[in-house]
Amino acid sequence: MPSAPFPYRLIATDLDGTLLRSDDTISARTRAALDAAAGRGAAHIVVTGRAVPWTKRILTDLDYRGLAVCAQGSQVYDAGAGKLLTSVTLDRRVGRHALDLLEKEVGAVAVAASCDGLDGQVLAGPGYRVHDGPLPYVPIQDREAIWQQPLNKLYIQHDQLDDDGLAKAARAAVGDLVGVVMAGAGIVELLPLGLSKAKGLALAARRLKIRAAETIAFGDMPNDLPMFAWAGHGVAMANAHEELLAVADEVTAANDEDGIAVVLERLLSRP
Numbered sequence: 395m396p397s398a399p400f401p402y403r404l405i406a407t408d409l410d411g412t413l414l415r416s417d418d419t420i421s422a423r424t425r426a427a428l429d430a431a432a433g434r435g436a437a438h439i440v441v442t443g444r445a446v447p448w449t450k451r452i453l454t455d456l457d458y459r460g461l462a463v464c465a466q467g468s469q470v471y472d473a474g475a476g477k478l479l480t481s482v483t484l485d486r487r488v489g490r491h492a493l494d495l496l497e498k499e500v501g502a503v504a505v506a507a508s509c510d511g512l513d514g515q516v517l518a519g520p521g522y523r524v525h526d527g528p529l530p531y532v533p534i535q536d537r538e539a540i541w542q543q544p545l546n547k548l549y550i551q552h553d554q555l556d557d558d559g560l561a562k563a564a565r566a567a568v569g570d571l572v573g574v575v576m577a578g579a580g581i582v583e584l585l586p587l588g589l590s591k592a593k594g595l596a597l598a599a600r601r602l603k604i605r606a607a608e609t610i611a612f613g614d615m616p617n618d619l620p621m622f623a624w625a626g627h628g629v630a631m632a633n634a635h636e637e638l639l640a641v642a643d644e645v646t647a648a649n650d651e652d653g654i655a656v657v658l659e660r661l662l663s664r665p
Contacts, residue, residue: 400436401661403608406595406621407654409442409452410578411614412631415650420456427658434662439463439598441591443577443617445508445546446471446478447515456664461601465508465546466585466617467594470601476512480597483510483544484572484586490541490569492584493548498558498656499567504551505537510544522551525580548584557582561616575617576635583617590620602649612646612654613638629657 405428407413413420428438438460442449445465450473453462459474468482497503500624504521508514518524518531518538534540540548540607552560561576564584568574573585599609611618611625614634622641630642631653646653 397434398665400431401436401664402436402610402626404599404602404604404610404613405436405438405658406609406611406625407438408591408613408615408618408621409444409449411649412612413440413538413649413654414452418452419608421652421655423652424655424658427662428657430662431658437602437604439595441467441595441611441613441618441621443575443581443583443591443615445469446511447513450476450512461598462600463594463598465590466573466577466583466587467591467620468586470594470598472514478512479601480594481546482586482589484547484584486541486545488571488587489545489548489584492571493550495548495571496564496567500552500555502553503560505540506531506549507540508546508549510546514546514583516549521633522549547586549581550584551580576616577611577615591617592620592624595621596624610657612657614649615628621663629653 398567441463443466446469449464453473462471462473464471470480472479506518506522508516515532517534519537525533557576560582561574566572572587573589575583577583606624609625610627611621612629614631616635616637618638628643630638630645632648646657
């Protein structure tokens with residue numbers, strides 16, 4: 395007898411803290427569960443805050459050939475073809491104005507910027523504390539250099555405010571000008587207003603002719619909140635931020651404990 399279709403037509407997964415383990419790999423168990431779901435009709439889409447340049451190396455290592463929603467929803471990338479299908483940039487005048495207003499409220503912030511395009515660099519301004527990752531930041535001494543080319547988003551840091559505090563202050567000060575998300579430890583971002591992982595995922599799903607109700611989404615950070623609101627079912631990892639845990643339809647094991655596989659295997663076992 396043929397196997398029954400997988401209960402969802404689309405599996406949307408965040409990367410860091412969700413699909414990827416702490417060593418930036420996917421376990422054999424999780425790969426097997428995703429392959430089994432694909433064999434029963436489910437597509438898989440990566441949905442990440444990373445821009446394409448910081449995503450495509452990982453996708454190549456994973457032999458991932460599908461669509462990927464990158465840069466908090468601003469980019470839809472065809473990994474198989476190596477093409478950027480859509481890209482939304484931040485209005486640089488708005489970004490500059492938002493930073494000016496924010497600094498009037500909280501004092502100086504350190505800034506980095508994600509440049510648009512398949513090979514866009516990340517420019518790190520004075521005082522910005524860079525994170526370990528697959529691609530280097532490009533240090534700049536003059537913050538004015540940030541505004542010389544199209545940008546996906548800005549990263550901000552503050553000497554006294556923690557991530558949640560800075561995100562809250564930014565929303566209060568400039569939330570009517572830009573989107574504000576906390577995407578991970580030390581990663582608070584300013585985005586084009588109204589942009590989210592849900593917007594990018596909706597575009598990608600439309601290409602596949604899949605509806606929100608047919609989607610199960612996995613994530614771990616507050617930037618996954620819109621994706622959970624859009625998808626039919628939202629699953630938070632055990633290591634997720636408290637804001638995401640509060641709204642998740644269910645909570646699975648941590649990313650280092652095959653949390654995605656735990657859920658997929660349960661769904662695959664249904665008759």
